[in-house]
Amino acid sequence: MSRLGRVTDTGVGRALRARVRGWLRVLRDDLWTARADPLPPSTWLRWLPHGVVCLAAFGVTVGGTGDMNDNGHLGSTLAFLIAGGQGGAMVLGLWRPVPAWWLSLSAFAVGAVAVRGRLGFDPEYTWPWTAAGIIAEMFVLLLLALRVPTRAAIAALAATALLTYGLESLRDAERYDTTGVLSLSLFTVVVVVGTALRGRREARAQLVEQTTLTAEERTRRTLLEERSRIARELHDVVAHHMSVISIQAQVAPHLVENPPDELKENLAGIRQNALEALTELRRVLGVLRSEHAGPGQPSGPDGDAAGHAPQPTLDRLDALVENTRAAGREIITEINGERRPLPPGVELSAYRIVQEALSNVLRHAPGARATVRLTYQPDGLEVEIVNGRPTGPAPPSTGAGHGLLGMRERVAMLGGTMTAHPWHWDGFKVTAFLPDVPPADAPGTARSTEKTTDPRGGTP
Secondary structure (H helix, E strand, O other): OOHHHHHHHHHHHHHHHHHHHHHHHHHHHHHOOOOOOOOOOOOOOOOHHHHHHHHHHHHHHHHHHHHHHHOOOOOHHHHHHHHHHHHHHHHHOOOOHHHHHHHHHHHHHHHHHHHHOOHHHOOOOEEOOOHHHHHHHHHHHHHHHHHOOHHHHHHHHHHHHHHHHHHHOOOOHHHOEEOHHHHHHHHHHHHHHHHHHHHHHHHHHHHHHHHHHHHHHHHHHHHHHHHHHHHHHHHHHHHHHHHHHHHHHHHHHHHOOOOOHHHHHHHHHHHHHHHHHHHHHHHHHHHHHHHOOOOOOOOOOOOOOOOOOOOOOHHHHHHHHHHHHHOOOOEEEEEEOOOOOOOHHHHHHHHHHHHHHHHHHHHHOOOOOEEEEEEEEOOEEEEEEEEOOOOOOOOOOOOOOOHHHHHHHHHHHOOOEEEEEEEOOOEEEEEEEEEOOOOOOOOOOHHHHHHHOOOOOOOO
């Protein structure tokens, strides 16, 4: 053989030996550990499986002791110890299935060896497995397969089969009624059933986990979509102010006779900065609108095809209420306090909150009467939408069910507060307070930035 062939054979043999050692190490870890998964909970009585196993263990202990004492011709003490070991293994399997399997297998081996010399007294005696031993081992293997990986259950079944056929080879077939084939067939069935039940339980747990993750991801995606929608709407408000600043900076030098050069330079700088800010705003808006609906489909917040209509304010509240009344609903509008202009962001958010609340009334409270109440306070605006009891069952909703989430995002953006909860007689109430000026610790303000920014330049 050439040197290359010897090197190749040596490398292949070394890899094969390493793989075999790895398999043996895994089997040793599986069959020499007391750790196991918990038992699957009973669907109607929690302790029913434990009671059944304990009752069966008592029957195995009593029946196995009498069988080995009367038919196996063993002493009462030895017969009780062997049968007690098999019954105890069943109970132990409820908490420690791997040690229980070792105990059951050891009791089986001791009993088979002890009875082996007395087989001539009763040629019809079942050996090496007694009836009680088969029942005990079936329970133990079932509990093992339910709580350990599949490879460990198969390894335990294989070890049981090897020990069974090893003991059967010690005596001639004519001297006893063999139970090897029957017992191993039953053991295989219970291992297959236990493995299948364990796999079904794991699949169900994975399905529940995946469903939870999907719901969380859907909520997160909806939250990001709401924030993107709010950003698209506020872009128009900010762009309007920046355009006004640019125009005022351009016109201001013409309003002053012989303006100084420093004033012209400063106003030109203001106008240039405003134009650059507008350019960046348009660029951001292009990114935000890159995922809008296709051509011909509504993409604006009010359903306009282009998505470029002016953002609504409270001046359009009457039109919104009239549209809702046209759908056959009774809507009452109340305005308390002295009505005054509010910042565009506040008016836009108030309009959207009323719009979403009335949409929820139409969708979830058929026939219900609604009240829209605006209260102008010295430091802000309070918006309240209350609907009464619906007159019939609500039809199935096709929406995402995250309208309240969008309301909360708008209120949080302005540093306000909001509550939404059921009202009297199956009604619902939404209340939001939008301050004129956001508090210093509201999201996006200087104090909020100071609180959430690490002095080293990162976030905590």
